[in-house]
Amino acid sequence: xxxxxxDVAIIGRGPAGLQAAIHAGGKKAKVIVxxxxxxxxxxxxxxxxxxxxxxxxxGKELLEAGKKQAENFDAIFLEQDITETRSxxxxxxxxxxxxxxxxxxxxxxxMGIARKKLRVKGEKEFLGRGVSYCVDCDANFYRxxxxxxxxxxxxxxxxxxxxxxxxxxxxxxxxxxxxTDVLHEQLNHSDVRIIRDTWVKRIEGSNxxxxxxxxxxxxxxxxxxxxELGAKGAMExxxxxxxxxxxxxxxxxxxNKKQETNIPGLYAVGDITGQPWQIxxxxxxxxxxxxxAAKYAKRLADS
Numbered sequence: 001x002x003x004x005x006x007d008v009a010i011i012g013r014g015p016a017g018l019q020a021a022i023h024a025g026g027k028k029a030k031v032i033v034x035x036x037x038x039x040x041x042x043x044x045x046x047x048x049x050x051x052x053x054x055x056x057x058x059g060k061e062l063l064e065a066g067k068k069q070a071e072n073f074d075a076i077f078l079e080q081d082i083t084e085t086r087s088x089x090x091x092x093x094x095x096x097x098x099x100x101x102x103x104x105x106x107x108x109x110x111m112g113i114a115r116k117k118l119r120v121k122g123e124k125e126f127l128g129r130g131v132s133y134c135v136d137c138d139a140n141f142y143r144x145x146x147x148x149x150x151x152x153x154x155x156x157x158x159x160x161x162x163x164x165x166x167x168x169x170x171x172x173x174x175x176x177x178x179x180t181d182v183l184h185e186q187l188n189h190s191d192v193r194i195i196r197d198t199w200v201k202r203i204e205g206s207n208x209x210x211x212x213x214x215x216x217x218x219x220x221x222x223x224x225x226x227x228e229l230g231a232k233g234a235m236e237x238x239x240x241x242x243x244x245x246x247x248x249x250x251x252x253x254x255x256n257k258k259q260e261t262n263i264p265g266l267y268a269v270g271d272i273t274g275q276p277w278q279i280x281x282x283x284x285x286x287x288x289x290x291x292x293a294a295k296y297a298k299r300l301a302d303s
Contacts, residue, residue, distance in 0.1 A: 005103045006030045007297035008290070009094055011082050011237065012110030014040035015279050016270030018066030019286030020108045020293070025073025027294035032076045032102060034094065037063045039230070041112060041271075042279065050279055062279075080180075083158040085237045087263065090300065092241075097154040099182040105300055106265040106293040109234050110286065113251065113271045116229035118150065122203030123227070130209025130224040135159035136236045138226075139166045145223035148173055148212055150200050155236070156228040157183045160192045163226070171195055171220060173212070195220070234272040241266060246274065259289035265300075267293055 007029035010017045017033060024031045037043055042059035050057065067077060084095035085107070092107040117123060123131055132138040135149070139162060148171040149160040157179050160172045171193045177184070187194070198216040203209055203225060212220045235245070238253060244262045246252045253268040255261055261268055269285035271277050 004101065006032045006076075007105050007301075008032075008108065008293045009034065009092060009102060009104035009106070010108045010110055011035060011094070012040075012108075012112060012270070013037045013063065013067070013077070014042055014110060014112055014270060014282065015062065015066065016282035016286040016289075017108065017110030018063065018070055019283045020110060020267075020269060020290035021070035021075040021286075022066070022073060023287050023290030024108075024294040025070055025075045025290075027291060027298070029294035029297055030076075031070070031074070032078060032104070033070065034078050034080055034082050034096065035111065036079050036081075037067070039111070047279060081154040081232065082237060083154055083232060085241055087241050087266075090265070092265065097158070097183055098180050099186075105297040106267065108259075108267045108269060108286075108289050108293055109238060109253065109272060110269045110282075110289075111234055111237070111272065113234060116227075118200050118227055118229075120200055120202055122205070122209075126203055126205060126209045129207065130205060131203060132224065132226050133228075134235050134239065135162050135226050135228065136239045138224075139163055142167050142224050144168050146221065147171070147224045147226065148220060148222045149226045149228055150174070151228040151230070152176060152178055153228075153230055154179050154183060155230055155232045157187050158232065159226055159228045161186060161190055164191055169193065171222065173198065173200060173214065173220075175199055200225070234268070238266075238268075243268075255285075257288075258292045259285050260292065265293075265296055 008024040010033045013035040045059040080096040086093040146169040147167045150173040198214045202213040252274040259267045267289040270282040
């Protein structure tokens, strides 16, 4: 099997993703895990209520131990964000921030639900009326309009590049970009208008977003603003695959007891499947998904 092809791809390096890697690897599946450990909400936490552990453990320690366990089963770890997912010919295609493409028989989404906010005036008031947290979900609503994206990392840049196919003008508001050379090159050769060394101070409008006041004093006229303050999350990466979200909040991915989504070969685990947001739940779901994904991949290989 080529290096860029695997049986099980996992997006997310929290406890759910690590446990999925351990169990999928234990079933002799070729596993690749994408993401950075510091993205996990557990990374800076301390754990005092985890079964079979009497002492307080740092989240960082747990994550490092989980990675070593998964590597003992030959899981491969790549500290890159995934910026695009596609489903084609019974396989999943993943594109990293470096522009590398990977193909997987099965895919496990384990990146959590953390959605960072700007916490500025107007953000909450205009949610759904010009303020969005998902380019892939809402880009179509801004055809022919002027839009802004705010963020310093891969999600903001990839989102701005995506919006070029819809909007009339696309602005990228950033303090200092921390992205790969590949994304830098794509951005510099695009029509995205970069506004550097400033941030959003206030979002303004009447019934809908009309402008953004920046910390440097400038006022940017825009019909909408996309808040992208990190790596792409579950909603963005899952939306274009046709995943069913919960009907009430559209925030969590629906799964069955095997952690299967409505898409064959696609699984979801951890916080993105709903409460309770606990390590024990994440680990349990990761265990189930890892085994099920490995079995699914083997069945396809043998058929």
